[in-house]
Amino acid sequence: MLRSHRDKQQSFELVSLEELVPQDHLLRKVDTYIDFSFIHEKVSPLYCADNGRPAIDPTVLFKMIFLGYFYGIRSERQLEREIQTNLAYRWFLGLGLTDKVPDHSTISWNRRTRFKDTTIFQDIFDEIVLQAISHLFQH
Template identity: 85%
Template sequence: MLRPNREKQQTYELVSIEDLVPENHMLRKIDRYIDFSFINEKVRPLYCENNGRPAIDPTVLFKMIFLGYFYGIRSERQLEREVQTNLAYRWFLGLGLTDKVPDHSTISWNRRTRFKDTTIFQDIFDEIVLQAISHKMVGRRVLFSDSTHVKASANKHKYTKQEVLQNTKDYLDELNTAVEADRKAHGKKH
């Protein structure tokens, strides 16, 4: 008897997000060796202790930006969509399957307003890299990569090595450009 899969989508299942993320997933390795708890202490002076509504956990915000940087997600709107649908990202952020993902505008506001004119992104990125180095997750060497499209019959002896530098400032500039383009596309003021 044939049964459409649609019926399966309407059933309830007891499932653990922990069981859905493969043991060898890169984010599990990062979570095992990188201690992100330093973020709250580092950003504490930028938050008000007794005024306003409760803030979204800054560790979640910075881990989201880390995901965007690590996986090459070049807009906060796209980052929000990716986190909504990617189980490994949700697990890494400590979000359950039904938890609300921080809105792209919240990420953007914090990045462009609360953390403006600070070195907080670079400081946090540097700490993550130092922890990764101490756990031998990254080497102290230059990485060369060829990211061009190559025909299958390409000559293996003809290639160029090029060092491409990208730091957190470049990534944040790309996010700002994406925000401005999005605002313009939606008829909003700059």
């Protein structure tokens, strides 16, 4: 009996994103050796604790920007589209298969408004490089 692959597109499957990303994927290495938790402390003065709508996690925001630089994705719109469909990118950001990817306009707004006239991008880049160098000298 002939079966259409379309039937599979409509089926439900229990999957683990952890299992779908290969163990030797480059982003797994980045995740192992770079601790992005420092981002919260660096950006907290730039956020209001008790006003406005809840912000997306700044770690996710900066990891999205990191992905763009790391993989040469220059357009924020394209970056959003790539994250929507790339399982390794979703895994790296801590997004599940059904989680909504932060909109490209969120990246743009933060870059043009919240982080304007700050050194935050350079500070975060510098810390990532320092952690990478530190790892190299430990091994």
